[in-house]
Amino acid sequence: CGVFGVFGHPDAANLAYYGLHALQHRGEESCGICTSDDGKFHFHRGMGLVKEVFDRDKLESLTGAQAIGHVRYSTSGASQLGNAQPLVFKYRGGDLAVCTNGNLVNEPGIRKELEETGSIFQTTSDTEVIAHLIARSPKDIVEAVKDAFARLIGGYAFLIQTQGMLIAACDPHGLRPLVMGRLGNAYIFASESCALETIGAEYERDVQPGELLVLDKDGLREERFAPMERRAICAMEYIYFARPDSDIYGVNLHMSRKRMGQTLAQESFVDADIVTGVPDSSISAAIGYAEQTGIPYELGLIKNKYTGRTFIQPSQELREKGVKMKLSAVRKIVEGKRVVMIDDSIVRGTTSLRIVNLLREAGALEVHVRITSPPFMNPCYYGIDTPNPADLIASSKTVEEIRQAINADSLYFLSERGLIDSVGGHDNEKNRGLCLACFNNDYPTQVRFEDAKLTSCS
Ligand code: 5GP
Ligand code: SF4
Ligand code: MG
Known part of the structure; x- marks a missing residue:
């Protein structure tokens, strides 16, 4: 909220x-x-x-x-x-x-x-x-x-x-x-x-x-x-929630996402022809990955800005015919290319699978997925909407199993250290002042109440 x-x-x-x-x-x-x-x-x-x-x-x-x-x-x-x-x-x-x-x-x-x-x-x-x-x-x-x-x-x-x-x-x-x-x-x-x-x-x-x-x-x-x-600013604000033109505690969101992309490139370089980001939240990180590797950044995916909440969703039949509401791959850009696809997170895994397949259908030869957060394994108790823990794909699958589930040629998640230093927040504080509980289960408050509440934004 x-x-x-x-x-x-x-x-x-x-x-x-x-x-x-x-x-x-x-x-x-x-x-x-x-x-x-x-x-x-x-x-x-x-x-x-x-x-x-x-x-x-x-x-x-x-x-x-x-x-x-x-x-x-x-x-x-x-x-x-x-x-x-x-x-x-x-x-x-x-x-x-x-x-x-x-x-x-x-x-x-x-x-x-x-x-x-x-x-x-x-x-x-x-x-x-x-x-x-x-x-x-x-x-x-x-x-x-x-x-x-x-x-x-x-x-x-x-x-x-x-x-x-x-x-x-x-x-x-x-x-x-x-x-x-x-x-x-x-x-x-x-x-x-x-x-x-x-x-x-x-x-x-x-x-x-x-x-x-x-x-x-x-x-x-x-x-x-x-x-x-203990200061524990929500890391997901930096990873995907807040707007790129906002600053949180003096850290600009676009710039921190760019650093996440650069750090990802250092941690997991892959030889490819283009780098593309899943719009909108991962464009900044894709630019960073491209800058760091020298692989050109391209607009391989386009988001339709007008996909509203009240929009009529295509029927199963139209979906099978390929009616895509939200994201499209740009065929002329990805066809015949080895693509690095940057996204901010994998929660259930369903979105990632869909996007990888979009790129493949548009002719991508290889799709290498790089994620600007560690695996999302634990629920959030602090207002970020997360599904039932059983639906968090990383809570039950290894990285290799997730790679298979999303049909990617390779998959890598940014390390916790890489994330912390990319945000570059408060020196001399635990996690440099970030909450990382959904990645590492280290909640800054007591959460295990008999009736603890797991919803968002009241
Ligand atoms: P999934 O893997 O769950 O199918 O989709 C992940 C995508 O959902 C990411 O591209 C990300 O932008 C978006 N996302 C990340 N975290 C959240 C979240 O907490 N809630 C919602 N609704 N979307 C999220
Ligand atoms: Fe943010 Fe994750 Fe902490 Fe929730 S658990 S506040 S989503 S970092
Ligand atoms: Mg996204």
Whole structure:
């Protein structure tokens, strides 16, 4: 999911609209914006893309100088309007709006405890649990939020709004990204820095692990609800999730993916005629692999930009005739060639098999698959959608067995060390500040609860 917040700008709703549009790749299922204007909240939420859910009239009705907004990723969980965010609650004679990116591992336990002591829940979302924790505290809002966060275990970035106040917070490991920027005197928060760029705001800094930033009429207060624990920024953000024009903790995504491609080339050179990347996320890495080896980079695969969620899928018969919705191989480029195909990850293995076969059908002589991540073996508890562990191909198959399953001539996964050094994050920290749990089973938090939750983005 993606979150976006504005504090202190008369065009808050419009800025949120453009900011969320820039974060659309982080979630296409639903979206929403909530503004606060002179003691009153205005909000709108809907299923679909930002540009489908909002129009001129709706945005004009969202008046006020502060806003929080959300784009939601479709998960295995319930896909319904009720789960669209921000969620808005009555709170001490006013209102409270909350949105989040991430996942709370211990949410079921907290929910159960709250239910047993009288809370009634309307959604299945983590976000509502937070609101209940806040509402039950007798303390002032900032202290109540701190107490609530101190109980959470997981990976998350939160934006919370009341009349006249905006609070931003990030989990104690920094698993999910959140940046702060400035637009004139206004403060902007976004899951990724590309959204700051889009609205002409200047990047100021990343929200730090365990930090809680409070904005109100007195300006910015930098507080904490927890000490920073081992920093563990999600490696998948760098590998495939975030946009190439974003920076996370000062590391540009395109450049780090390029380095992953270069490192792959050093670790597993293969003699070939062209290098191609699976669009969009692996283009950067393919350029890096090509640069390092001297093998020319080519556009061997093209992605159709218009493959929407609501598109009618071709029938089995049309599929067999070769109707391809999303990706096409460029015959004139791959025919008669030995191709190195770079992709970011193999999760189930079904996509990789399809793409290798596309290249073969278009006449590729050999297809050598190079992946810019280690084998994906363990589920994510922190908000990246992953299938049932049994469906993770690398959890039950060796690299050689995966190579056969995806019909490749050769297959290589980037080493953990290669990945860590390609991102090149924080020196002197474990894994240089990355979470690699889905590759190496080393989770930065406790995850083995009786009822640990495995969904994404609440
Ligand atoms: P698979 O091997 O699961 O069939 O497909 C892997 C492809 O899915 C990769 O090209 C990658 O871009 C994309 N992908 C990687 N990780 C994830 C993830 O966590 N969730 C989803 N939905 N797609 C992913
Ligand atoms: Fe990211 Fe993997 Fe860690 Fe989940 S387990 S936060 S996908 S690195
Ligand atoms: Mg991909």
